Amino acid sequence: MLVRVVATLSAGIAFAAAPAAHACGPAGYSYAGVSSRNTVSGVGAALTSLAQPAVQNGHVAGWVGVGGPGLGPGGSSEWIQVGYSGFPGPTYHEVSSAIRAGATHRVAVLEVRHRTNWWRVWVDGHAVSRPYHLPGSHGAWRAIATAENWGGGSRACNLYSYRFNRVAVARHPGGTWKLVDAVYRIHSGDNRYVPASASSFVARTSTLPNAPKPQPKPPRTAASYTPPSPVATPVPVPAPATPPDSTAVAPDAAVPADPNAGTPDDPAAGPGTTP
DSSP states (O other), X not given: OEEEEEEEEOTTOXXXXXXXXXXXXXXXXXXXXXXXXXXXXXXXXXXXXOSOOBOSSSEEEEEEEEEETTOSGGGOEXXXXXXXXXXXXXXXXXXXXXOOTTOEEEEEEEEOTTOTTEEEEEETTEEOSOOEEOTTOXXXXXXEEEEEEEOTTSOXXXXXXXXXXXXXXXXXXXXXXXXXXXXXXXXXXXXXXXXXXXXXXXXXXXXXXOOOOOOOOOOOOOOOOOOXXXXXXXXXXXXXXXXXXXXXXXXXXXXXXXXXXXXXXOGGGOOOOOO
C-alpha cells in the first residue's frame, strides 16, 4: 500500500535560477526542522516564507505532517502533509495559489475525532480537504515540521528561508493541542536549523535568496482639473417604521477559529493551541 497526500499552498512562487557558482546540496532529499519525541494525533504551525525561494533544480518546501516512507502497515509508505511548495507531490491538492513572500498561514494535519486512522488538512482554522484513511496511523506517528530541499537528481543550489512559529501537537484525535516542548532536531546538507525555542525556529539554506527588489513608483504627472457638474440635492427618504413587537436580528458573522486560542476538541472549530 502506498498512501501519500500533499496539500500545498503553492504561493504562486516563480522559481528563479539560483547561483550556479558551486553545488550547494545533495542530489536527493535533505531537511532542516524538528520531529516530536512522542507520537501525536496532529501537528500544526504558523508558517512563513521569509523570502522568495530560488530553485536551480528539483524543489524546496516547508511543511508539517505525519507518517513517511515505510511507516505504514507491513512497511508500506503513508504520510500526509501541508505547507508551501512549488512542486506537485504524488497526490497534490493546491489550497491556494496567491501566497506572497512574507505571508503567514496556520497549517495543520489532524486525525478526525471519533474516526481513528482518518486525517484531514487544515489551513487558517478551516478544513481544506476531505478525510483520508491512513491504516495503522493512530497512535503510531511522530509530528514533523520541516523544510525540504530536493535536488532533482543533481547537486543543485536551491535557496529558501521558512519560519515555523508556535509548532503545536494534538494529543488526541480532534484536538487538545499544546506547544511542542520535546523535539529531535533535523538538519542535513546545506540546510540550517536556527531555533528560537522548542516550538519556533527558522529553517533556511546557508545562502539566503535575494530579497525582492522594490518596484519603482510610476512618475507623477500633472492632472488637468475638471470642475464638477452640479448635482441636485436628494430628498431624504424616511426609514420604514419597525413594528413594536418585531426584533431586527443581524446575521451571525463568520468568525474563523483562532488556532492559537485553544478551542480544543471541536474539529469544526479548527485546530487550536493550548500551551
